Amino acid sequence: MYAALFYFIAGLTVIGALGVALSTNVVYSAMSLLAALVGASGLYVFLAADFVAVVQILVYVGGILILTLFAILLTHQIAEIQVSNRSVGRLPALGLVVLLGLAMGAAILRAPWHVEPLAAATPTTYGIGDSFLNQYLLPFELASVVLLTALVGAIVLSRKELRE
Amino acid sequence: MSIGLHHFLFVSLLVFLCGLFTVLTRRNAIGVLMGVELILNSANINYIAFSRYGGGGYDGQVFSVFVIMLAAAEAAIGLAIVLGIYRQFETIDVEATDTLRG
Amino acid sequence: MSDPIAVGYLRWIILAPLIGAAINGLLGTRIQKAAGKNAIAAIAIVPVLISFVLALNAFRQLLSLPADHRFLLDSVSRWIHVGHLRVDMAFWVDPLSAVMILVVTGIGGLIHLYSVGYMHEEPSFWRFFAYLNLFMAAMLTLVLGDSLLTLFVGWEGVGLCSYALIGFWYKEWANASAAAKAFLVNRVGDFGFIVGMFALFWGLDQTGQGTLVVREIAQRAHLLDGQLLWGIALPTFITMALFVGATGKSAQIPLYVWLPDAMAGPTPVSALIHAATMVTAGVYMIGRLNFLFSMAPATLHVIATIGVLTAFFAATIGVAQYDIKKVLAYSTVSQLGFMFIAMGVGAYSAGIFHLFTHAFFKACLFLGSGSVIHALHHEQDMRHMGGLRKYMPVTFSTFFVSTLAIAGMPPFAGFFSKDEILWQAFASPHGHWWIWLVGTITAGITAFYMFRQVFMVFFGEYRGAHGGHHDDAHGSHGAHHGHAVHHPHESPGIMTTPLIVLAAGAVLVGFLNVPGGLGGSHRFETWLAPVLEPAHEAPVHEPHGLVKKVEHAAEETLEHAEHDPLEYLLMVISVLVAGGGILLAWLMYVRGKIDPSFFSDAWAGVPYRTIFNKYYVDEIYEAVFVNGALGLSKMLAAFDRVIVDGIVNGVATLTRLVSQADGAFDKYVVDGIVNGVGAVTMWVGARARAVQTGHIYSYLYAIVIGFVVIMFARLL
Numbered sequence: 001m002y003a004a005l006f007y008f009i010a011g012l013t014v015i016g017a018l019g020v021a022l023s024t025n026v027v028y029s030a031m032s033l034l035a036a037l038v039g040a041s042g043l044y045v046f047l048a049a050d051f052v053a054v055v056q057i058l059v060y061v062g063g064i065l066i067l068t069l070f071a072i073l074l075t076h077q078i079a080e081i082q083v084s085n086r087s088v089g090r091l092p093a094l095g096l097v098v099l100l101g102l103a104m105g106a107a108i109l110r111a112p113w114h115v116e117p118l119a120a121a122t123p124t125t126y127g128i129g130d131s132f133l134n135q136y137l138l139p140f141e142l143a144s145v146v147l148l149t150a151l152v153g154a155i156v157l158s159r160k161e162l163r164e
Numbered sequence: 165m166s167i168g169l170h171h172f173l174f175v176s177l178l179v180f181l182c183g184l185f186t187v188l189t190r191r192n193a194i195g196v197l198m199g200v201e202l203i204l205n206s207a208n209i210n211y212i213a214f215s216r217y218g219g220g221g222y223d224g225q226v227f228s229v230f231v232i233m234l235a236a237a238e239a240a241i242g243l244a245i246v247l248g249i250y251r252q253f254e255t256i257d258v259e260a261t262d263t264l265r266g
Numbered sequence: 267m268s269d270p271i272a273v274g275y276l277r278w279i280i281l282a283p284l285i286g287a288a289i290n291g292l293l294g295t296r297i298q299k300a301a302g303k304n305a306i307a308a309i310a311i312v313p314v315l316i317s318f319v320l321a322l323n324a325f326r327q328l329l330s331l332p333a334d335h336r337f338l339l340d341s342v343s344r345w346i347h348v349g350h351l352r353v354d355m356a357f358w359v360d361p362l363s364a365v366m367i368l369v370v371t372g373i374g375g376l377i378h379l380y381s382v383g384y385m386h387e388e389p390s391f392w393r394f395f396a397y398l399n400l401f402m403a404a405m406l407t408l409v410l411g412d413s414l415l416t417l418f419v420g421w422e423g424v425g426l427c428s429y430a431l432i433g434f435w436y437k438e439w440a441n442a443s444a445a446a447k448a449f450l451v452n453r454v455g456d457f458g459f460i461v462g463m464f465a466l467f468w469g470l471d472q473t474g475q476g477t478l479v480v481r482e483i484a485q486r487a488h489l490l491d492g493q494l495l496w497g498i499a500l501p502t503f504i505t506m507a508l509f510v511g512a513t514g515k516s517a518q519i520p521l522y523v524w525l526p527d528a529m530a531g532p533t534p535v536s537a538l539i540h541a542a543t544m545v546t547a548g549v550y551m552i553g554r555l556n557f558l559f560s561m562a563p564a565t566l567h568v569i570a571t572i573g574v575l576t577a578f579f580a581a582t583i584g585v586a587q588y589d590i591k592k593v594l595a596y597s598t599v600s601q602l603g604f605m606f607i608a609m610g611v612g613a614y615s616a617g618i619f620h621l622f623t624h625a626f627f628k629a630c631l632f633l634g635s636g637s638v639i640h641a642l643h644h645e646q647d648m649r650h651m652g653g654l655r656k657y658m659p660v661t662f663s664t665f666f667v668s669t670l671a672i673a674g675m676p677p678f679a680g681f682f683s684k685d686e687i688l689w690q691a692f693a694s695p696h697g698h699w700w701i702w703l704v705g706t707i708t709a710g711i712t713a714f715y716m717f718r719q720v721f722m723v724f725f726g727e728y729r730g731a732h733g734g735h736h737d738d739a740h741g742s743h744g745a746h747h748g749h750a751v752h753h754p755h756e757s758p759g760i761m762t763t764p765l766i767v768l769a770a771g772a773v774l775v776g777f778l779n780v781p782g783g784l785g786g787s788h789r790f791e792t793w794l795a796p797v798l799e800p801a802h803e804a805p806v807h808e809p810h811g812l813v814k815k816v817e818h819a820a821e822e823t824l825e826h827a828e829h830d831p832l833e834y835l836l837m838v839i840s841v842l843v844a845g846g847g848i849l850l851a852w853l854m855y856v857r858g859k860i861d862p863s864f865f866s867d868a869w870a871g872v873p874y875r876t877i878f879n880k881y882y883v884d885e886i887y888e889a890v891f892v893n894g895a896l897g898l899s900k901m902l903a904a905f906d907r908v909i910v911d912g913i914v915n916g917v918a919t920l921t922r923l924v925s926q927a928d929g930a931f932d933k934y935v936v937d938g939i940v941n942g943v944g945a946v947t948m949w950v951g952a953r954a955r956a957v958q959t960g961h962i963y964s965y966l967y968a969i970v971i972g973f974v975v976i977m978f979a980r981l982l
Binding site: 096100104133 | 348349351963967970971973974977978980981
Binding site: 003013014018021030043051052055064067071075090094096105109114116118124131132135147149151154 | 166167168169170171172173174175177178179180181182183184185186188189192194195197198199201202205208209212213215216217218219221222223225226228229230232233234235236237238239240241243244245246247248250
């Protein structure tokens with residue numbers, strides 16, 4: 001049951017990712033991305049990372065994906081032009097990707113991973129919050145600065161010219 | 165066979181490859197950004213899988229939150245740039261926008 | 267300090283106005299359309315009333331307790347528990363915060379009432395009251411928060427509401443920029459506050475006792491003694507940083523510039539936020555942490571100096587202003603300076619007492635000026651007023667009483683509070699005679715410019731030819747442009763009632779703290795004694811000439827024993843100086859015996875022009891900070907252009923040079939022998955140049971191919 005569920009969610013993730021890669025319509029790509037992101041969030045639940053799973057849904061699905069859809073709709077005169085998702089050079093790319101996949105797959109199988117026995121799954125929110133405010137305080141603060149900069153930058157970049 | 169670290173690593177690998185393929189083949193800037201999101205997600209799956217199986221405490225999860233944060237910042241800026249490019253060139257095909265070509 | 271008494275109702279003092287703000291803020295447009303403005307007003311006023319009743323209840327409960335057990339605590343929930351930091355959402359009432367919540371809810375309630383009349387023509391009536399209620403909630407959080415962090419939440423909240431209300435008529439550019447100015451200047455101060463808060467926590471954490479809860483800080487403050495930060499005694503560092511925060515919020519030198527501009531907001535806002543409550547937050551914060559400030563005599567000297575300078579300079583600016591609200595704004599800055607003098611000489615209860623009395627008479631003055639502005643249809647220039655005594659008797663009498671209070675005339679409230687400060691400035695071990703001297707002169711100037719205002723507005727003949735000075739801040743009231751000749755009229759009862767109550771306060775509240783020398787018993791100071799250290803117990807830092815005698819006197823003051831005749835002498839002097847100011851104003855503006863131009867033209871008009879232009883401080887800030895920031899960003903852009911681009915171009919040039927050199931080497935040195943090698947070099951050069959295509963894909967493929975190669979090299 002556990003394994004079946006895992007394979008279902010993993011399949012959802014991978015099929016979603018394939019959809020992003022192969023779909024000819026960028027709106028379908030975005031929808032496939034949704035499946036992949038939700039699937040990844042399910043994988044996090046399998047890995048006992050409840051907080052990250054929720055953040056994944058909130059930020060990715062609720063934020064980034066919506067933003068992407070907006071951008072798609074804003075950059076196409078929907079009625080006139082077909083929503084294009086042109087791909088070129090699929091063959092060399094495919095070859096390259098397969099090669100890389102083989103190499104990395106081999107690496108995964110060969111590497112002597114250090115695996116510890118699984119601990120019981122416990123809520124992680126407190127621990128993550130604690131890490132943010134203790135061990136990772138500086139990255140955390142920098143991250144907020146980055147977000148602020150991104151926010152301001154996005155506004156500046158996407159507004160129409162105000163002056164003159 | 166019970167579900168172990170390898171399973172997650174392979175899922176992550178597949179997601180990564182799909183993302184890479186998307187980035188390599190798409191000519192639509194938004195499509196490229198979606199590929200980048202996939203790549204970031206595959207990295208995140210790795211982080212969390214290692215944090216779960218490697219006994220690293222919360223470090224992996226903390227970093228995956230940072231990655232999500234950066235992805236959000238990247239998406240905001242990236243899409244704003246895409247809009248800007250669109251206004252400038254009336255297209256978001258990344259090959260057409262090579263004005264800065266050296 | 268003993269264990270707190272747990273109560274459950276303090277949270278509702280904050281929640282009630284918050285709920286009011288939420289209802290009006292979220293549903294205001296619909297309610298206003300469906301049920302009219304009175305419904306909005308009721309939704310806004312009832313919560314404030316509830317808060318006031320609860321505040322009275324807390325006060326009553328405190329009174330029923332013995333003096334050193336007066337301490338109520340309402341723990342709402344756990345908030346932040348990280349590392350050694352333990353902060354809860356908890357609200358407390360002790361004698362100091364009890365005084366503050368009574369002022370905030372009481373005067374706030376009156377101003378809400380007044381606003382119903384003042385704003386009745388405003389289309390977005392609901393928005394105004396939503397902001398006003400939100401402000402009340404934030405201010406009460408500031409006052410009731412039991413930790414510095416909770417206090418800071420309120421501190422930022424009031425800043426936000428102040429911003430929203432200054433820019434209430436945001437369609438006018440001037441208002442919007444005044445709001446932005448207030449917000450930005452406050453940020454500078456808030457930075458200091460945050461640094462102080464962090465340093466405080468850090469210092470206590472060094473000893474394993476880190477906390478931000480005020481009552482725990484009070485118990486552990488002694489642990490900070492002897493700690494150093496960058497070579498500065500830690501208590502001094504913390505208190506200086508916190509004081510920077512206080513100068514921002516309470517409009518002291520050098521961060522006072524936002525307050526006069528803040529007068530762009532509606533007048534009730536000026537009364538509530540920029541006179542009676544928010545701007546006193548800095549004073550309150552110092553009072554709250556007085557035990558820390560007492561540990562840092564150097565900071566106290568700075569505070570007293572800044573306070574007296576602010577009081578003096580703001581008062582001199584007030585002399586030359588013609589806008590009725592600007593005069594009051596500078597007088598607020600000046601009076602806040604007096605409060606800081608009191609804090610700086612360690613006479614905390616005197617400062618809080620002045621805060622208390624000032625809230626009454628200044629709110630009354632602002633509301634009175636609002637009544638005048640309302641009657642004259644948004645005329646604010648005093649040169650177009652005059653003779654309003656006949657038309658607006660209630661406004662005139664309340665305004666006059668409050669002016670007497672601010673001028674420090676006995677037996678009005680301002681006399682008792684200001685005189686206490688001046689006496690402490692002279693007699694406290696942290697004080698100095700020059701602070702007293704400048705303070706007394708400032709009191710005289712205050713009396714002069716306040717009576718100048720009264721005489722210009724209410725005496726003489728009505729000069730309102732009414733050309734229509736509608737340019738100032740009231741865009742939404744454009745409907746009034748049609749009025750040609752118009753007789754000023756008294757404001758409606760809903761506006762005059764708060765005026766009367768506040769004026770009564772301005773007369774009476776002074777008697778709460780009659781000094782022993784006048785047969786009183788210092789009731790207010792006794793009430794605050796469990797929270798605030800009396801000045802004379804603070805360690806003597808720099809004894810000066812009078813110190814022995816003075817210390818003696820200060821002790822006796824508190825024990826209501828026999829009094830130093832000096833105190834009476836100083837009292838008489840300050841009353842005489844204030845009377846002199848009034849007399850001068852009367853001679854100049856009522857009798858016309860002295861032409862004002864006698865002063866404005868003195869010394870070629872330089873002093874007059876300087877104060878008329880507010881010492882050019884805005885211009886200096888513009889030149890230094892605004893242009894400085896612009897210059898810095900230009901510099902960074904130049905850096906980017908010259909250095910960064912230079913590096914990039916340099917690398918490209920270098921690459922070209924290297925391949926040229928390489929080519930030359932091939933051509934001339936190995937020429938003919940290894941033509942093949944030369945051809946390869948040429949080929950690589952050509953390919954290498956092709957790499958810089960501007961095409962993302964070329965780069966991308968290069969990366970991926972490189973990665974694949976590395977992976978295979980490693981694996982095979």
